[in-house]
Amino acid sequence: MEKFQIEPFYVMQVLERAKELEKRGREVIHLEIGEPDLPVPERVKRKAAELLTETELKYTPATGIPKLKEAIAEFYYSRYRVVVEPEQVVVTPGSSPGLVAALKTVSRLVGEISFTDPGYPCYKNILKVLGEEGVALPVGPENSFKVRPFQVNTPALIVNSPANPSGAVYTKRELEKLSKRAFLISDEIYHGLTYGEEAPSALEVTRNCIVVNGFSKFFLMTGWRVGWLIASPDMVEPINAILQNTVIAPPTLSQLAAVECFSEEVLSELQENVKVFRKRKEILLNGLKEIGFKVPVEPKGAFYIWADASPFTEDSFKFAFELLERTSVAVTPGRDFGYNGTEKFVRFSFCTETEKILEALERLYSYLR
Structure with a gap:
């Protein structure tokens, strides 16, 4: 039988392991999934x-x-x-x-x-x-x-x-x-x-x-x-x-x-949310740089930071699981996004509250520095 060539979402393997750790009482901070945490209007x-x-x-x-x-x-x-x-x-x-x-x-x-x-x-x-x-x-x-x-x-x-x-x-x-x-x-x-x-x-x-x-x-x-x-x-x-x-x-x-x-009321509320994401982006971006990640291009939109993890690893897939096990911070390995240099990158999502982003940065700093 011919091998099925559709690749999985590798981040889901990270998420599954994170859920296992949470069942055991670990407090995992999720910076891997691109699902906004703010409430529907x-x-x-x-x-x-x-x-x-x-x-x-x-x-x-x-x-x-x-x-x-x-x-x-x-x-x-x-x-x-x-x-x-x-x-x-x-x-x-x-x-x-x-x-x-x-x-x-x-x-x-x-x-x-x-x-x-x-x-x-x-x-x-x-x-x-x-x-x-x-x-x-x-x-x-x-x-x-x-x-x-x-x-x-x-x-x-x-x-x-x-x-x-x-x-x-x-x-x-x-x-x-x-x-x-x-x-x-x-x-x-x-x-x-x-x-x-x-x-x-x-x-x-x-x-x-x-x-x-x-x-x-x-x-x-x-x-x-x-x-x-x-x-x-x-x-x-x-x-x-x-x-x-x-x-x-x-x-x-x-x-x-x-x-x-599309009502004026809802669109105004959603536009205010962009200010929340902008603040989170700046906090996460500055924190990652301080830890030692390289961010060759700062994001102009969406809610992700594409970070070069080569100061710490040559295999970001293994690195994502290492961070999860050692720091209880979940990130997305670059492998999910293709083959062009992605083995050195991880994606951080700022779809979680500021306090959790700050805590994640503290954990990563303590482990990687």
Whole structure:
């Protein structure tokens, strides 16, 4: 039997071991998982509670309820000054199924797809599930872990901005140059979480793209499983067919509640959260540097720090488990994000409260110094 080539999330092995230690009474500080700890806005939760008693939660259209599609389209005009028709919006049960449908559609209608290394691991693994290999493009600190146009030799390219794991943010000019080289699948799941200039949408520079986004990061609704795509009409039809046959429809309750995310009240609350993440980023970044980690590129967005651990190890996978066992601090090994120098890197997430970040830094300092 042929060996199954889909790689696991290696961070889940770290998490599983962390859970075992917690069962034994160890207090583990989790800096490995990219799940924001801040609460979903009360207005969203109140709406969901009301709907549970007032609404029969039946299937919706595969591409989502009109009210949410309209709200997303309006949001793109108010945020990016981009005109999006509601018919271009495809609501999905989390951004991942949308990404699957988008990658399948683009691979068939456009052609081979490239992606960055290091980069979000699901890109290469989803392509493998779909029977597509894709092309990994090495990126490094010399260009802030961003792909350069001359590297792109495939008809399509996945761009993740702000990026996981590096926190890199592409400028509008950089996106424009890339759009002239390839059709863009623009993963904008971390939009809204920037610490300086805002991240532009690919839709600001080209209509030759599909945008992937969702409610899990900036909007904090990880377990509600609702996301969206924005695509041209010729792409929406095959995407819709894929989703009809695989997920049927996004969660009805989550869709109805998510409409509240675009109210002025909720958007203001979420924007205040960015200040919390910014403060955590600065504390963690400064602390890691003091300990001796090298951070070649400071994150401009998302909620991760991509740290060079070579002063301490040549094998960050073993190092992640060593830190967990010796300090009860959980981090993500670089192996999860590709093969281009990742064995020397670890990813730290600042999705936990400031007090825990400070405690984690104290533990790491005591052990590594």
